[in-house]
Amino acid sequence: MQSLAQPHSIFNLAPRTPRIPALAASRSARLVCVYKFDSSARSDWQSSCAILASNVAQQRDPNDTPVNGHKTLDLVPVPVVDTNAAGALNHPKPLTITDLSPAPIHGATLRVAYQGVPGAYSEAAAGKAYPNCDAIPCDQFEVAFQAVELWIADRAVLPVENSLGGSIHRNYDLLLRHRLHIVGEVQLPVHHCLLALPGVRKEYLSRVISHPQALAQCEHTLTKLGLRVAREAVDDTAGAAEYIAAHSLHDTAAIASARAAELYGLNILADGIQDDSSNVTRFVMLAREPIIPRTDRPFKTSIVFAHDKGTSVLFKVLSAFAFRNISLTKIESRPHRNRPIRLVDDASLGGTAKHFEYMFYVDFEASMAEVRAQNALAEVQEFTSFLRVLGSYPMDMTPWCPSRGHHHH
Numbered sequence: 001m002q003s004l005a006q007p008h009s010i011f012n013l014a015p016r017t018p019r020i021p022a023l024a025a026s027r028s029a030r031l032v033c034v035y036k037f038d039s040s041a042r043s044d045w046q047s048s049c050a051i052l053a054s055n056v057a058q059q060r061d062p063n064d065t066p067v068n069g070h071k072t073l074d075l076v077p078v079p080v081v082d083t084n085a086a087g088a089l090n091h092p093k094p095l096t097i098t099d100l101s102p103a104p105i106h107g108a109t110l111r112v113a114y115q116g117v118p119g120a121y122s123e124a125a126a127g128k129a130y131p132n133c134d135a136i137p138c139d140q141f142e143v144a145f146q147a148v149e150l151w152i153a154d155r156a157v158l159p160v161e162n163s164l165g166g167s168i169h170r171n172y173d174l175l176l177r178h179r180l181h182i183v184g185e186v187q188l189p190v191h192h193c194l195l196a197l198p199g200v201r202k203e204y205l206s207r208v209i210s211h212p213q214a215l216a217q218c219e220h221t222l223t224k225l226g227l228r229v230a231r232e233a234v235d236d237t238a239g240a241a242e243y244i245a246a247h248s249l250h251d252t253a254a255i256a257s258a259r260a261a262e263l264y265g266l267n268i269l270a271d272g273i274q275d276d277s278s279n280v281t282r283f284v285m286l287a288r289e290p291i292i293p294r295t296d297r298p299f300k301t302s303i304v305f306a307h308d309k310g311t312s313v314l315f316k317v318l319s320a321f322a323f324r325n326i327s328l329t330k331i332e333s334r335p336h337r338n339r340p341i342r343l344v345d346d347a348s349l350g351g352t353a354k355h356f357e358y359m360f361y362v363d364f365e366a367s368m369a370e371v372r373a374q375n376a377l378a379e380v381q382e383f384t385s386f387l388r389v390l391g392s393y394p395m396d397m398t399p400w401c402p403s404r405g406h407h408h409h
């Protein structure tokens, strides 16, 4: 998420207490946890996470107060089991059946991490994916991933693509960098409003701020509304609304949800300002453990692969699905971060060719419980140098209800 203008970077939006700040020493910390987990020393692993969790709690700025008095998130550290304490005899505590369950303890509220502040579309997506969940705001996507990896949250909800703006590329890169599994998807109709402080009229505005995707989704409508003013990107839509309220900005409007207007005390100047009334964002749900694929309802599977060299590799890979009548719903290519370029010296070409290397992300309509999907992947593996199944999960089949409201001219 880039912030074009310095004054509106997320750091200057005065991150409030309920959000989990980025963890400074997170990278090494995560490695420690993964190692301990692999060695099955669950209690050691839990204590390292507890230390991390309390670091997170300490990093919060006690002077930060929310605009609208949101409940402060208290990061309850995982209970520390001190294996060195007298009485513990240095033996690791035996695992119990509940330790083995990836699902939360029965009856406990599912904690779902999302990027943004209350009123963001990602929060609504978390609520659609997991009704009655405890939605945990995070100031960056990276933090939402870490919250799940460190057991501070049970799931993360991540926007991956929008019907107007296309793929959210950075999130594809994050899926690869982290080890979480896709366990579901939700498609959320995104209905944007133009918000300003009470009493502010369109004519007073000299800038519109929002998430870059939201600005892109309303580009034409803003122009049609006569708003040929500066547009500035911030980290999330609701954060833009909060910023206007917190700084009493009378010359600035935000593009955000009606719920954000309510939460931050702003007026709705225009309703349904997305350029297309069927504006939809697709989110994926992430968990530490994959779900067991089934065949009793429509499933989707997401994979990522790379290939070394060879002729028509992409064609061969895609034909593995086509010959089995498996439909692809999405294909995306991203730079191969570890090896972005392949140099080919060729005298007949008169020098060195620099080929760009890619990671390919493919979603297809089949469950990994189906033999045809297993066979297709076995074949894909033959043509690729790297292959990972990101998840096999139920498709969002909720009935189509386009965003209400119409354009304002």
Ligand SMILES: O=C(O)C(=O)C[C@]1(C(=O)O)C=C[C@@H](O)C=C1
Residues within 6 Å of the ligand: 115, 116, 119, 120, 121, 122, 123, 159, 162, 168, 190, 211, 213, 214, 235, 236, 237, 238, 281
């Ligand atoms: O800023 C928000 O409210 C978000 O939830 C992020 C986000 C995105 O990343 O695309 C989600 C849905 C909309 O497409 C606009 C913004």
